[in-house]
Amino acid sequence: MWWPHTHGEAFLYEVRLGGEPLGKVGFRSIDVDRGADGAGFQLVLNGVPVFARGACWTSADIVSLDASREKLDAIFKLCRDAGFNIIRVSGITLYESDAFYELADQYGLMIWQDFAFANFDYPTDEAFERSVQSEAKQFLERTRRFASLAVLCGGSEVHQQAAMLGLPFDAYQQRLFAEQLPSIINDYRPDVPYVVNSPSAAPGDSLSMLFGTRGGITHYYGVGAHQRPFDDARHAQVRFRARRCCLARGA
Numbered sequence: 001m002w003w004p005h006t007h008g009e010a011f012l013y014e015v016r017l018g019g020e021p022l023g024k025v026g027f028r029s030i031d032v033d034r035g036a037d038g039a040g041f042q043l044v045l046n047g048v049p050v051f052a053r054g055a056c057w058t059s060a061d062i063v064s065l066d067a068s069r070e071k072l073d074a075i076f077k078l079c080r081d082a083g084f085n086i087i088r089v090s091g092i093t094l095y096e097s098d099a100f101y102e103l104a105d106q107y108g109l110m111i112w113q114d115f116a117f118a119n120f121d122y123p124t125d126e127a128f129e130r131s132v133q134s135e136a137k138q139f140l141e142r143t144r145r146f147a148s149l150a151v152l153c154g155g156s157e158v159h160q161q162a163a164m165l166g167l168p169f170d171a172y173q174q175r176l177f178a179e180q181l182p183s184i185i186n187d188y189r190p191d192v193p194y195v196v197n198s199p200s201a202a203p204g205d206s207l208s209m210l211f212g213t214r215g216g217i218t219h220y221y222g223v224g225a226h227q228r229p230f231d232d233a234r235h236a237q238v239r240f241r242a243r244r245c246c247l248a249r250g251a
Helices: 068-082 097-108 127-141 158-164 175-188
Strands: 015-016 020-025 030-033 042-045 054-057 084-091 110-116 149-153 239-242
Touching: 020 097, 042 149, 068 097, 097 110, 127 175
Parallel strands: 054 084, 084 110, 110 149
Antiparallel strands: 015 020, 030 042
16 A cells, blocks of 8 residues: 555555556555544544644746756655655645656655635636636546545635635635535545635534634644744644644644
8 A cells, every 4th residue: 555654655556558657556545534523634544544744835946837856856855854744735836747746656745735726706607617627627637646646625715815804604605616626526536535725614614713723724823923832733722734834633
């Protein structure tokens, strides 16, 4: 089985057709444990709970947006040596190259992948939905063989943007995130858990505050941006944060 490097070996197997190499694949199962109250979020790899810890990814080359394999390899090695086991590619960035996901497979680093949507009230017209269908399908087909793809997320801070404007929960439930993207994922990557947005409340919970730290997916800034002491994360009872500088499931 393929494992994140913190829990085992990232076994990969070369696939050939008629003697020609087609690439390497790994085999694993991924589930989400939401806890007894249904508000938590913990990845379970091959039946084993994983304490996720990592960082948000922007780009290894902010000029070309297409970093060389050598540059990516050096960064992935640093991430592994730092003890990371997950990297989040945020919706404010772009879909990375095949080399990126190949290296994630190789180094045993899980990828939390946002679709490229962020901070916006997206339209519902047919032309836009067709473009979303094409974009999501192309990405999922291209990355179908990568075991490291561990979470698919609708986008970054779309719900947050609306909540910060004071809009009620029902006002920012968009078909794009609630229906269209889950449907496409079910067709092309049903093995990967889906999160509607980051941050977002726990499924079925329309009453809790979006910025609460004790359930759902949170963007907690206490330690770091707000310069709170390290024990603030424990006092805040952070369950799972997907931003700012670190992904971590609280104890």
